[in-house]
Amino acid sequence: MKKEVTSKIKRIDTEVDKLRIKRKDTDTLKVKENVFDEPTLKTLYTLSNKKIIEAIGGSISTGKEANIFLAEDEEKDIAVKIYRISSSNFNSMEEYILGDPRFRNVRHSKRDIIFAWTKKEQRNLVRAKDAGIHVPEPIVAERNILVMEFMGENGTPYPQLKGYRLGKENAEKVFNIIINYVDLLYNKANLVHGDLSEYNILMIPEKDEPVFIDMGQSVTREHPRSIDFLRRDIENIVRYFKKYKIIADPQEIYTSIRNKEKKNEENDL
Numbered sequence: 001m002k003k004e005v006t007s008k009i010k011r012i013d014t015e016v017d018k019l020r021i022k023r024k025d026t027d028t029l030k031v032k033e034n035v036f037d038e039p040t041l042k043t044l045y046t047l048s049n050k051k052i053i054e055a056i057g058g059s060i061s062t063g064k065e066a067n068i069f070l071a072e073d074e075e076k077d078i079a080v081k082i083y084r085i086s087s088s089n090f091n092s093m094e095e096y097i098l099g100d101p102r103f104r105n106v107r108h109s110k111r112d113i114i115f116a117w118t119k120k121e122q123r124n125l126v127r128a129k130d131a132g133i134h135v136p137e138p139i140v141a142e143r144n145i146l147v148m149e150f151m152g153e154n155g156t157p158y159p160q161l162k163g164y165r166l167g168k169e170n171a172e173k174v175f176n177i178i179i180n181y182v183d184l185l186y187n188k189a190n191l192v193h194g195d196l197s198e199y200n201i202l203m204i205p206e207k208d209e210p211v212f213i214d215m216g217q218s219v220t221r222e223h224p225r226s227i228d229f230l231r232r233d234i235e236n237i238v239r240y241f242k243k244y245k246i247i248a249d250p251q252e253i254y255t256s257i258r259n260k261e262k263k264n265e266e267n268d269l
């Protein structure tokens with residue numbers, strides 16, 4: 001990214017304007033307005049004043065609830081995930097938040113749910129990282145904006161597992177790392193990813209190393225649906241790796257992960 005604009009706030013405005021100039025179709029305009037509404041711009045200014053974001057650059061992804069942008073702080077590239085306040089499907093968020101004991105005191109207004117969701121993603125990433133799972137390191141969560149480590153090189157994000165070509169000999173290795181991460185998440189971080197698939201795993205090229213992302217919806221084991229989510233996560237991974245001729249029984253993996261939980265509980269007695 002170039003750094004010729006001196007004022008940081010101006011820089012953000014310019015980049016936001018550029019988004020409008022680049023793509024003039026009405027759909028993108030709508031996206032732009034939905035993402036950079038007044039409160040979000042204010043939060044970006046706050047982050048800029050705190051020197052957390054120096055400049056905001058191009059769009060990396062437009063998802064169902066959030067947009068991801070490449071940005072930079074004073075030293076390096078960072079990733080900025082902005083949950084859209086206006087178009088977020090917060091009804092589906094509510095289900096995840098309500099069953100989570102960490103969010104008992106969250107008020108139920110749409111904004112508050114989105115802010116809690118953003119904080120939840122940050123906390124989930126911290127817990128995952130502490131349990132030894134490779135995830136983007138969260139930097140700051142401020143209202144609906146999560147700033148985190150940029151997982152990529154020279155401004156290009158690492159590819160998703162989905163579009164990544166794995167050699168057959170490494171497929172099994174990567175599969176095992178992923179299953180081990182699911183196990184560590186459950187038994188060490190007390191978390192279930194909840195949306196694990198080939199889309200929410202990035203691959204570091206050459207090293208063939210998986211990185212888990214997108215943990216806003218991850219729930220603790222106490223969540224009434226955590227067991228369903230765990231089963232689904234495992235099934236998604238097993239299904240995806242069939243194309244590499246890896247045959248695994250999701251039920252067996254599930255049981256082995258749950259049995260460790262029971263052992264841990266016995267040791268606690």
Ligand SMILES: Nc1ncnc2c1ncn2[C@@H]1O[C@H](COP(=O)(O)OP(=O)(O)OP(=O)(O)O)[C@@H](O)[C@H]1O
Nearest residue numbers: 061063064065066068079136149150151157213214
């Ligand atoms: N920290 C990061 N570094 C680099 N790229 C990232 C980072 N986080 C997300 N991305 C990119 O943005 C995409 C979307 O991210 P993420 O899955 O977190 O957002 P989302 O809006 O919840 O997605 P969706 O609604 O599509 O599931 C990722 O697939 C990845 O390509």
Ligand SMILES: [Mg+2]
Nearest residue numbers: 063199200214
């Ligand atoms: Mg995603």
